[in-house]
Amino acid sequence: MTLTIVSLLPRLQNTNGDAENARVLATRARWAGLDATVVEAETAAQLPPRVDAIVLGSGSDSSLDESRELLLTMHDEFRRWGTEGVPILSIGTGWELLSWGIELASGRSIEGLGILPGRSVPRANRVTGDVVVKSPRFGMLVGFENHARDYVGAEASPLGRIRAGHGNGRDSGQEGAVMGDVHGTHLHGPVLAKNPVFADRLLETMAARAGLEYVVGERAQTVDAYASAARAAQLAAAGVSES
Amino acid sequence: MRYAPAILVGRLTRFAARLRKPGGGSAVPGLVVNRIAPKYLKRTLSGFPQGLVVVSGSSGKSTTTKMLVAILRAHGVDVFTNPSTANISQGLTSALLEQADWQGRVPGDVAVLEMDEGHGALVMQGVDARVVCLTNVMVDQIDRFHDSEMVASMLARIAARAGESIVVNADDAYLERLAARVQPGVAVHRFGVTDAVLAASPRGLGYTETSDVRLSSGTDVLVETVDGASAVLDDAGASVSIGLPARGVHYAVDAAAAYATAKAVLGDRFSSSTAADALSAIPAVFGRGERTTVRGHDVEFVLVQNPASYQLNVDSIAPGTEQIMFAIGSDVRDPSYFWPTDAGSLGRVSIVSGSKSAEAALMLAYDGVEIDRVEPDLGTAVDAFLAMPAPASGVKTIVFTADAMRRTRAHLGLAGAE
Secondary structure (H helix, E strand, O other), X not given: OEEEEEEEOOOOOOOOOHHHHHHHHHHHHHHOOOEEEEEEEOOHHHOOOXXXXXXXOOOOHHHHHHHHHHHHOOHHHHHHHHHHOOOEEEEOHHHHHHOOEEEOXXXXXXXXXXXXXXXXXXXXXXXXXXXEEEEOOOEXXXXXXXXXXXXXXXXXXXXXXXXXXXXXXXXXOEEOEEEOOEEEEOOOXXXXXXXXXXXXXXXXXXXXXXXXXXXXOHHHHHHHHHHHHHHHHHHHHHOOOOO | OOOHHHHHHHHHHHHHHHHHOOOOOOOHHHHHHHHHOOOHHHHHHXXXXXXXXXXXXXXXXXXXXXXXXXXXXXXXXXXXXXXXXXXXXXXXXXXXXXXXXXOOOOOOOEEEEEOOHHHHHHHOOOOOEEEEEEXXXXXXXXXXXXXHHHHHHHHHHHHOOEEEEEEEEOOEHHHHHHHOOOOOOOEEEEEEEOHHHHHOOOOOOOOOOEOOOOOOOOOXXXXXXXXXXXXXXXXXXXXXXXXXXOOOHHHHHHHHHXXXXXXXXXXXXXXXXXXXXXXHOOOOOOOEEEEEEEXXXXXXXXXXXXXXXXXXXXXXXXXXXXXXXXXXXXXXXXXXXXXXXXXXXXOEEEEEEOOOHHXXXXXXXXXXXXXXXXXXXXXXXXXXXXXXXXXXXXXXXXEEOHHHHXXXXXXXXXXOOO
């Protein structure tokens, strides 16, 4: 039994290294003694028969239409994964494309796949910088945000509350959107490596669905000490305590 | 006479800055002159008899600029150029002041400037260039340049200042699109690599988007083959053998860029053999693969500036190199964009340091690299690394970002820490 993690559209949707979260999941699964593999899929035809988790990273605005066309060919699969409880992590424009839609500054709208509630709307200025989010499921999350749009309509089911940074904006005080095991977030880059609790919750779900048990591996504990140090530096800079 | 008072004030400021920090260069005199004589920079840059040549792009602009200057000088042209650390407005003015007479006039037939892609668009407002050479579009510090579109649009603004020609990397799809929109009357010259050279780089050349087709032999300057630190260029069908300052396809591409730009600048005066000799005589580029002796050890310094150079440089570290130190400094605000790279070939790293040491260690660990020690304090880490007995295989190798490089060199009392 091999856990299969799909990295979706890595060619277009890996601007900030977000797609590497697929590798983080597979690596942690292997450290726990489980078989795991990452399959990169640019089209529906490249999807493997069994899917245990999906990672969809962020791209640039110029690739929104192209990525949307590709994702639309997997619309049924997305609905099924969402219903069946396959963990999905979507980041930045990847998340926006799974939402109800994207309103561009030009006035044009792009219809999303409607997998996650809410839509993204333009903001006056791009925000970039550290983010700290207190999540009821995953504890204190740290990351980096870089986006030119806010997100509205996820007020009933955010990933967590903002402790530092902007997040969804529009004075919501919230970050991200969650629906079952489908997650959308602005937290760019290796969010699962920096937030091992987040990674491990997803891995526990994946393992349980596959009839396996996930116990954090020994190597992960060594590596998580680096994550702890990185988190401590970021939390200190943001003036937020870990608890 | 117009600028004599401003030049005098700039000189006095420079004198004061040197009293404060002996031996150091400073951007402060430039800042002062830009404030009291805001048109000085534009007028001086536009005033060279054979015009202004600008080199910009995400990566390779320092090397390309050095190569271009060497080729032009070998042709007997008197060139004014800026040190690569002075590629933004106040630094440029400071560099001009270094050479200026009391009226602010700077000697030289032609100016060749390396221009920061972020500040260049602003500096170039109102400045007329003859030739603009663009190297490539890569995503650099992600929090500074949010995406490739932004880099490309800034380069387009610099390119729009070219009155005679632009020289672009034909393998970079962003630059090809930019070249398609050049104003009427402005010529487009191209350089690039052959299919075989591209195929020999399994990870590609690092451009955000590589063009679908290569240039064909005949009209432009092509990198035909690369063999270690030597390469063969195809200049409109004729083979030109050159030596490179170090191993690597990216140096060959930089050489092709400089060669093509020199051709555009010199026209009929250009000699391919003079250019080839000048390129082959260029010493190793500072910081990248630089070998030096420190505290009785051979040490190799490897500078990484963006994911592409990181991958190329990591791949070029000999397998089995026993002692490697990694230092990522505060110049990398968020290392996320380095994650698509793979440093797994290193196997083991002795020390990870710098203000982003924890994030660097995390990234290396997920690449499967074993880490012996994480020491955020760079001075402590450098001392500990150099105190280790000489390695049984390979040389002590320090991989660092620009900020960590400056701090390391300052700590060791080496030149070029500024």
